[in-house]
Every structure is written in C-alpha cells, then in structure tokens.
Amino acid sequence: DAGITQSPRHKVTETGTPVTLRCHQTENHRYMYWYRQDPGHGLRLIHYSYGVKDTDKGEVSDGYSVSRSKTEDFLLTLESATSSQTSVYFCAISEWKGQAYNEQFFGPGTRLTVL
Amino acid sequence: QQPVQSPQAVILREGEDAVINCSSSKALYSVHWYRQKHGEAPVFLMILLKGGEQKGHEKISASFNEKKQQSSLYLTASQLSYSGTYFCGTEWAAGNKLTFGGGTRVLVKP
Numbered sequence A: 001d002a003g004i005t006q007s008p009r010h011k012v013t014e015t016g017t018p019v020t021l022r023c024h025q026t027e028n029h030r031y032m033y034w035y036r037q038d039p040g041h042g043l044r045l046i047h048y049s050y051g052v053k054d055t056d057k058g059e060v061s062d063g064y065s066v067s068r069s070k071t072e073d074f075l076l077t078l079e080s081a082t083s084s085q086t087s088v089y090f091c092a093i094s095e096w097k098g099q100a101y102n103e104q105f106f107g108p109g110t111r112l113t114v115l
Numbered sequence B: 001q002q003p004v005q006s007p008q009a010v011i012l013r014e015g016e017d018a019v020i021n022c023s024s025s026k027a028l029y030s031v032h033w034y035r036q037k038h039g040e041a042p043v044f045l046m047i048l049l050k051g052g053e054q055k056g057h058e059k060i061s062a063s064f065n066e067k068k069q070q071s072s073l074y075l076t077a078s079q080l081s082y083s084g085t086y087f088c089g090t091e092w093a094a095g096n097k098l099t100f101g102g103g104t105r106v107l108v109k110p
Helices: none
Strands: A006-007 A010-013 A019-025 A031-038 A040-053 A054-057 A062-068 A072-077 A087-095 A110-114 B004-005 B009-013 B018-023 B028-037 B041-047 B053-056 B059-065 B069-075 B083-093 B104-109
Touching: A006 A087, A010 A019, A019 A031, A019 A087, A019 A110, A031 A062, A031 A072, A040 A062, A040 A072, A040 B083, A054 A062, A072 A087, B004 B083, B009 B018, B018 B083, B018 B104, B028 B059, B028 B069, B041 B059, B069 B083
Parallel strands: A010 A110, B009 B104
Antiparallel strands: A006 A019, A019 A072, A031 A040, A031 A087, A040 A054, A062 A072, A087 A110, B004 B018, B018 B069, B028 B041, B028 B083, B053 B059, B059 B069, B083 B104
C-alpha cells in the first residue's frame, strides 16, 4: 500500500470555526490532491499541488485554501467552516511518468461534519 | 465538465457480465478507472491512453473509443468481490488534472 495518511480521520466542528486537515505521504510523489466526496457527485477536486509551494485551484475551491511547505505534507484549511462543507475528504498522490500521470493513490479519507 | 457514467447502478448475479460507460463532451487524452468499496478509499484499476488501447485487470477490462470520446469498462464473469462503486476519471490533455464521473454502483449477488 502507498504510504499516505490523513489526519484527523473524523472531525465534528461548528459553523464558523477554522479547520485544517493534513495529508502526509512517504512516497516522495510530486503531485498531491484534495478531493471531496458527496453522494451523487463522485469525487470533486478542491485543490492540487505540483510541487512544494506550487498549488492550484480545482473545480470546488471556494472556501478552501491549501499549503505545501514540504514534499510530504499537503494541508487543507477551511477558514470558516459551513454546513455545506460537511463531506468526506480524500487526499491523493501521483507521479508523472512519460506520457501521462501515473495512477492516483488515495488516503483513507477524513469524515468532516459541520454542525 | 464532469464525464457522464452509465448506468448509475447495476445488479448482477455472480458469473454475469456488465458494461459501464464513461462519456465526455470534450476530447479525451486518457481515462482512469477506480473502484471504491463502501467506507474505503478508491483503488486504481487501470489507465487508458487515447488510441483505442484496451487493458485488463483480472477479469475486468476496458476500452477507449477516441471517436466517441467514450471509455467502457467490462466486468466479465463477475465475482462477489467486484461489488463497489466504479469511477472513471478523465484527462483532457497531457498534464491536466483528472475530472471524475459520478460513479456507477455495482452489486454482485450470489
């Protein structure tokens, strides 16, 4: 299994509070991603990173920010959590090889509930 | 634009076959297929690059029709372990991020 962990695994918080989710990898992969998964929507990309301090927005980035100061860590921050951000959050890693991205390896997920 | 998967759900008896389609309105460069079991993370199955390449994973294979901008996943002689939700992820150009479809729920019954 790819060495990728997420913390915390479960979190319940209140509307308006800041929340930070952490993704940690031991594979030295260049690319890291944050997705959210909601019923009927599949996996939607929030932000991704293509190197240390290099990040870009995905399709549902409003209300989220990210940081990557080290290759192994990718942080997702909800500045002021809202109930619409209740979801399961997955981190993924991948590497570029030749013609296309290699497969993405997903972390175990974080279940976030915003009350 | 999110790729469209069909059907949304399928129920099979062990040993039966099924096809899951993933269609895009934009020209595709590659298609990734993943399977997710309930309460777990998605797991990679295979990647197909444009050119109609067909790949296989156990008794699961896939094709990529460049003209139709569609990929199909074939579950052959299904096993109980094939149950889960299947997602396609599409890449529209080399180096672009993946966009995932809404998923197809597969239930294989004894």
